[in-house]
Amino acid sequence: MAQLSDDCFAFGGPLLPVDDAMALLAARLGAVEGTEALSLVLSDGRVLAQDIVAPLPLPPFTNSAVDGYALRGTDLPSGAHKAFAVAGHVHAGAAATVAAAPGEAVRVFTGAPMPAGADTVFMQEDVDLDCEGRVILPPGLKRGANVRPVGEDVTAGQIVLQAGRRMRPQDVALAAALGLTQIEVRRRIRVAVFSTGNEIVAPGAQRGPTQLFDSNRFMLISMLARLGCEIADLGILGDDPGSTASVLKSAAATHDLVLTSGGVSTGDADHVKAAVQSVGTLVFWRMAIKPGRPVAMGVIGGTPFVGLPGNPVASYVTFVHVARPAILALSGTPPQTPVAVPLRAAFSYRKKAGRREYVRVSLRKAADGAIEAVKFPREGAGLLSSLVETDGLVELREETTSVDRGQTVTFLPYSSLV
Known part of the structure; x- marks a missing residue:
């Protein structure tokens, strides 16, 4: 289990920039102890x-890269085809008991050790055999061709x-x-994960008329699994300050990371933030990011805590930028920057300066053959369909205030984010 001091993340600002949050996590979180053969x-x-x-x-020995005929480089044909007697053959996995004498070729197969004296191989597709069984080799091949040297x-x-x-x-x-x-x-990172809120129930349970089936927990468990974590599914925690604090403290005692979804905003029923403060230290709880501003990072009994927003798109985006860097650091993996692909925007967009935004887009081929990013037609951090029906996110950095159609933008494919 990771053991952190309660002030090891100390940050003085009220709204943490994305890059600062990721750098802070990478710098302050170290690999958990424990290995296995x-x-x-x-x-x-x-x-x-x-x-x-x-x-x-x-390879541990020099061998032929193709099926063909091996010979000495000093015998390479120059200017015209040349006939060579075939001295023997060498199969893959067999010892090269035949040597390539001057004026002779040896039949070899892919992976076979090179005969003594030979340093070049002609592909069998490029040669002919005459009626006397000699191989006719064309001019133009470079010395050393089609050979895999040792090492x-x-x-x-x-x-x-x-x-x-x-x-x-x-x-x-x-x-x-x-x-x-x-x-x-x-060893695998042990992560405790649960959702919060009276408004959600587990799939398969009886759903009230004003309740939703819990989706975030299943999404987060799937993302954690792709990162190789050992996952403890703690289910759904209701909106009760006392029980929330107790569960957080208990989970932190036996896991390397505690991950929650929901309850970190400023609503009257958002108890996770206060619960963390009652049993540990809240390091930050707002980031300059959209979607996903209410995201919390804390330390409970030496164990890092990450609280993601309840809206599924916000939960996905902040997992990528907070939970994922934390998991990489805890697992001893160096920070990894998602693959950024420059693409042409097929949309216009306006945003505020000072925060980073992630726009859900699909890819399409335009009439001129270029690949374009097409914005999902609806806004909203609660639209799961916007994650399902798109290919990735366009990242708009803090200094950007607008995107015009035809402008080059930075695209992050989902495959590079988890």
């Missing part, structure tokens, strides 16, 4: 606890995967190619 086949999505150093080069990909002793990296399928493949069967990873 994990089978390589289970390592996708886990965070490396140690550098992986290559115990051998890749071309990775050299022995090279750091190939650094500690803090979240493993991907291609990373798993590289570790396997080096002969590894298990790796040391950080």
